Amino acid sequence: LDVPGRRKLVPLRRKIExxxxxxxxxxxxxxxxxxxxxxxxxxxxxxxxxxxxxNFPIHAFDKALQQQDAESESxxxxxxxxxxxxxxxxxxxxxxxxSDLSDFEDMDKLETSSEEEQEVEEEVEKKASRSKSKGKxxxxxxxxxxxxxxxxxxxxxxxxxxxxxxA
Amino acid sequence: xxxxxxxxxxxxxxPVPARVLFPPxxxxxxxxxxxxxxxxxxxxxxxxxxEKLAAKKKRRKEREALxxxxxxxxxxxxxxxxxxxxxxxxxxNDEEVAFDEATDEFAPYFNRQTVPKILITxxxxxxxxxxxxxxxxxxxxPNSHVYYxxxxxxxxxxxxxxxxxxxxxxxxxxxxxxxxxxxxxxxPDGPTAHFRMSSVRLRKEIKxxxxxxxxxxxxxxxxxxxxxxxxxxxxMFASLFPHDPQFIGRQVATFHNQRDYIFFRFHRYIxxxxxxxxxxxxxxxxxxxxxxxxxxxxxxxxxxYEWIHKRREMDTSRRKFHL
Numbered sequence: 001l002d003v004p005g006r007r008k009l010v011p012l013r014r015k016i017e018x019x020x021x022x023x024x025x026x027x028x029x030x031x032x033x034x035x036x037x038x039x040x041x042x043x044x045x046x047x048x049x050x051x052x053x054x055n056f057p058i059h060a061f062d063k064a065l066q067q068q069d070a071e072s073e074s075x076x077x078x079x080x081x082x083x084x085x086x087x088x089x090x091x092x093x094x095x096x097x098x099s100d101l102s103d104f105e106d107m108d109k110l111e112t113s114s115e116e117e118q119e120v121e122e123e124v125e126k127k128a129s130r131s132k133s134k135g136k137x138x139x140x141x142x143x144x145x146x147x148x149x150x151x152x153x154x155x156x157x158x159x160x161x162x163x164x165x166x167a
Numbered sequence: 168x169x170x171x172x173x174x175x176x177x178x179x180x181x182p183v184p185a186r187v188l189f190p191p192x193x194x195x196x197x198x199x200x201x202x203x204x205x206x207x208x209x210x211x212x213x214x215x216x217x218e219k220l221a222a223k224k225k226r227r228k229e230r231e232a233l234x235x236x237x238x239x240x241x242x243x244x245x246x247x248x249x250x251x252x253x254x255x256x257x258x259x260n261d262e263e264v265a266f267d268e269a270t271d272e273f274a275p276y277f278n279r280q281t282v283p284k285i286l287i288t289x290x291x292x293x294x295x296x297x298x299x300x301x302x303x304x305x306x307x308x309p310n311s312h313v314y315y316x317x318x319x320x321x322x323x324x325x326x327x328x329x330x331x332x333x334x335x336x337x338x339x340x341x342x343x344x345x346x347x348x349x350x351x352x353x354x355p356d357g358p359t360a361h362f363r364m365s366s367v368r369l370r371k372e373i374k375x376x377x378x379x380x381x382x383x384x385x386x387x388x389x390x391x392x393x394x395x396x397x398x399x400x401x402x403m404f405a406s407l408f409p410h411d412p413q414f415i416g417r418q419v420a421t422f423h424n425q426r427d428y429i430f431f432r433f434h435r436y437i438x439x440x441x442x443x444x445x446x447x448x449x450x451x452x453x454x455x456x457x458x459x460x461x462x463x464x465x466x467x468x469x470x471x472y473e474w475i476h477k478r479r480e481m482d483t484s485r486r487k488f489h490l
Contacts (some may be wrong), residue, residue: 016478024454025363030232030247031425034446035431039390041419041436041444050414 201420215467246426251487255395258275264395267400276334276406283407285311285335291318294344301339303370303451307420307433308407309384311337325464329354335407335466339364349455351403352464358473360403362429362455369451377435377449383416384409385433386445390423396474397490400429400457418449428489430456457490 044050196203196212230237242248257264268274275281285308293315305311316324321338328336333354340348346367352359370379387408392401404422417437423430433450446460462471474489481489 006489020456021365023426024456025485027428028430029427030245030315031423031430033421033423033430036390036423037388037419037421037432037434037436037446038444039436040390040421041446042442045438045441149332 182451193327196339221459223367224371231330238318244484249482249486253394253487253489257395257398258392264398266396271399271404272355273404273406274351276410277402279410281334283310283334285323285337285407286333287311287339288316288324289338289339289346290341291316293339293341296344296367297339297341299369300346300451302368304337305451307385308312309382309409325352325354346453350486353403353406354464356463358399358403359470360400360457361459361461362457365456367451370449373448373452375448377447380418380433380435381416383409383413383418385416385418385420386412386414388419388421388423389419392422392490394490396457396460400490402473419446422451424490427456427490429457429490431455465481 195208198207204245212449228276228353233464237427266278276283278362287305287308289297289301293301298315305313308385325336336350336352336354338350338352340344340350342348347364349362351362385408387405389401392398401422401424408420418433418435421430421434422434423432430452431454432448432452434448436444436446438444458476459472460474462473464470476489481487
């Protein structure tokens with residue numbers, strides 16, 4: 001019967017179906033999709049396909065430095081250079097608040113309205129400026145000790161976090 | 168169960184010595200009694216495991232002792248490592264391939280002369296799941312329209328589509344109320360690919376807390392399409408989406424090829440820092456396996472096939488893949 005609505009039935013072979021299903025599962029496990037997608041997105045970010053949307057100013061510096069300095073001896077150097085870069089970028093903040101920072105040891109006493117991130121960066125800058133002035137080796141101890149407490153987080157201030165349910 | 172005869176038959180709680188020495192001509196499989204045999208086999212297995220652990224520890228100690236001079240760790244063999252080298256693997260600098268791609272049917276798309284407009288349809292009388300899948304697919308692919316057909320032959324639809332300026336046609340085939348096949352046809356006389364679809368998950372079945380995909384044009388990621396065939400299929404997928412993704416939307420559609428299975432995922436991403444990105448899955452997901460690739464538009468009898476999956480010939484080796 002050659003009626004247009006009639007479909008041709010082609011039976012599936014059970015063994016083949018099972019084999020295909022099994023292979024697909026194994027391929028899925030091997031694919032590690034989430035990791036692959038994340039890696040690809042980070043690659044694209046690195047290659048600047050997104051342009052200026054995301055503000056990671058020191059991004060390129062960090063990547064280059066971390067690739068160069070694999071050994072631990074120069075690690076502190078690298079981190080101090082990072083801080084130098086931060087100095088250069090946030091130069092306005094350093095100059096404005098330098099008077100406040102120079103006398104205070106404790107960050108808790110700082111009562112500025114700036115966000116925590118800026119405070120953190122300023123403290124790091126302070127360490128960097130001190131280390132620069134006094135030479136690198138003497139301050140390795142406290143600088144290294146303080147580092148675990150400082151986490152430089154590049155928070156995006158412009159974009160709202162869309163994962164929370166907007167009203 | 169012949170218990171209690173001889174030293175060998177110890178059931179219940181036998182005090183197993185640390186190192187059981189079997190007489191050299193003894194094999195576990197020669198014991199006729201099943202219980203005893205089973206027990207001896209377990210003991211043998213335990214012993215093997217202990218030996219393996221001891222060997223591993225010894226190797227690790229040797230490795231630490233050598234320190235820097237230790238030989239590099241051996242890379243475990245995976246199917247991807249052992250893959251039979253396919254001679255049609257595309258080399259990124261290959262000029263012939265680049266020239267071919269500049270002149271094939273997708274050239275107008277990649278030269279931005281055409282804007283993709285997609286028609287999604289199903290086979291006859293689609294059932295609930297297929298209908299919902301079509302709807303979700305049309306939200307994922309921008310500029311796509313879903314039309315249902317009742318009894319219309321595909322060959323008659325195609326000229327109409329071309330007349331109305333559609334660039335691609337997707338037909339979702341259904342079997343027992345679930346979609347199981349996909350025909351993707353590039354319209355102005357372009358290649359037709361026939362896939363088998365599996366593991367279709369609709370949006371509500373995916374565990375996530377996100378919202379619906381927005382109208383922004385998503386980015387496209389094509390992973391692992393290495394051979395010539397894979398390359399052309401990859402271009403086919405790429406031509407479904409408009410050329411300029413809107414990065415504000417932060418959506419990405421991924422076609423990932425692994426061992427000849429193409430996994431489709433649709434995510435929303437957010438960059439938490441320059442080295443960390445979070446992704447959240449929205450949108451349907453499915454996997455495709457290519458069955459055949461035809462040169463012209465959909466024509467099952469007289470079409471010129473560029474590639475067909477022939478099970479007897481192509482599935483012989485576990486390390487050989489075609490995409």
